[in-house]
Amino acid sequence: MLTYKFPWIFELAFKIPPLLIWRKKSLKTLVRAIRELSIQPHKILDIGCGAGVLTPVIKKLYPEAEIFGIDNSIDMINFARMRYGNLAEFKVINFLGYEGSYDLIIGFYSFEFFPLFEGIKRIKKLLNPGGMCIIVTTGRAPFSILHRFFVSKLLRTELYLYSPSDFYKFLVEENFSLRTKIISEIEGSYLLSIKSLG
Numbered sequence: 258m259l260t261y262k263f264p265w266i267f268e269l270a271f272k273i274p275p276l277l278i279w280r281k282k283s284l285k286t287l288v289r290a291i292r293e294l295s296i297q298p299h300k301i302l303d304i305g306c307g308a309g310v311l312t313p314v315i316k317k318l319y320p321e322a323e324i325f326g327i328d329n330s331i332d333m334i335n336f337a338r339m340r341y342g343n344l345a346e347f348k349v350i351n352f353l354g355y356e357g358s359y360d361l362i363i364g365f366y367s368f369e370f371f372p373l374f375e376g377i378k379r380i381k382k383l384l385n386p387g388g389m390c391i392i393v394t395t396g397r398a399p400f401s402i403l404h405r406f407f408v409s410k411l412l413r414t415e416l417y418l419y420s421p422s423d424f425y426k427f428l429v430e431e432n433f434s435l436r437t438k439i440i441s442e443i444e445g446s447y448l449l450s451i452k453s454l455g
């Protein structure tokens with residue numbers, strides 16, 4: 258697989274509609290969902306953090322928490338470090354082999370890169386008892402199918418589009434409870450609030 262090479266182009270795309278509007282809406286939904294968790298996490302992990310878009314958002318919600326961003330693209334991580342290295346620790350790491358323990362894990366448009374079962378098993382390994390996880394991802398809407406086609410060709414990798422019911426099946430088996438919120442019908446994005454039941 259190739260990795261994301263040009264973080265500034267990636268971020269530039271989000272300055273223009275419709276991506277600008279969708280990202281704003283997703284961030285708003287994410288912030289609301291995090292507030293509803295009513296937890297005080299000490300360690301927070303941002304999976305596939307990219308250029309660090311979530312870092313200031315998380316820092317504002319939890320100023321005392323330690324924030325870690327991981328991504329397998331060195332260019333994304335360097336860009337994130339340059340922008341928000343004072344707010345979080347960023348590491349170049351493949352999520353699927355990552356070890357650690359966190360109270361809150363967030364995957365913001367990164368689960369499209371992971372085989373579902375492997376991704377969920379890894380979340381289970383990384384979450385502390387009573388920990389929570391929020392995943393924001395895209396489903397099988399026409400825009401996302403098209404987007405997946407181009408990105409998978411560009412990065413020469415498999416990309417996955419899951420529906421909430423795909424997550425339900427695996428998460429219940431792994432002893433998680435979850436709630437779904439639809440974000441955008443056009444983009445097909447939705448948010449999952451996931452709680453480990455032990």
Ligand SMILES: C[S@@+](CC[C@H](N)C(=O)[O-])C[C@H]1O[C@@H](n2cnc3c(N)ncnc32)[C@H](O)[C@@H]1O
Pocket residue numbers: 260261304305306307308309310327328329330333350351352353365366367370
């Ligand atoms: C669509 S981007 C989202 C970035 C960021 N969360 C955002 O919303 O701006 C997906 C990110 O996941 C990263 N990624 C893909 N596969 C990964 C893996 N196996 N481990 C860690 N990061 C990965 C990519 O490098 C990319 O930065």
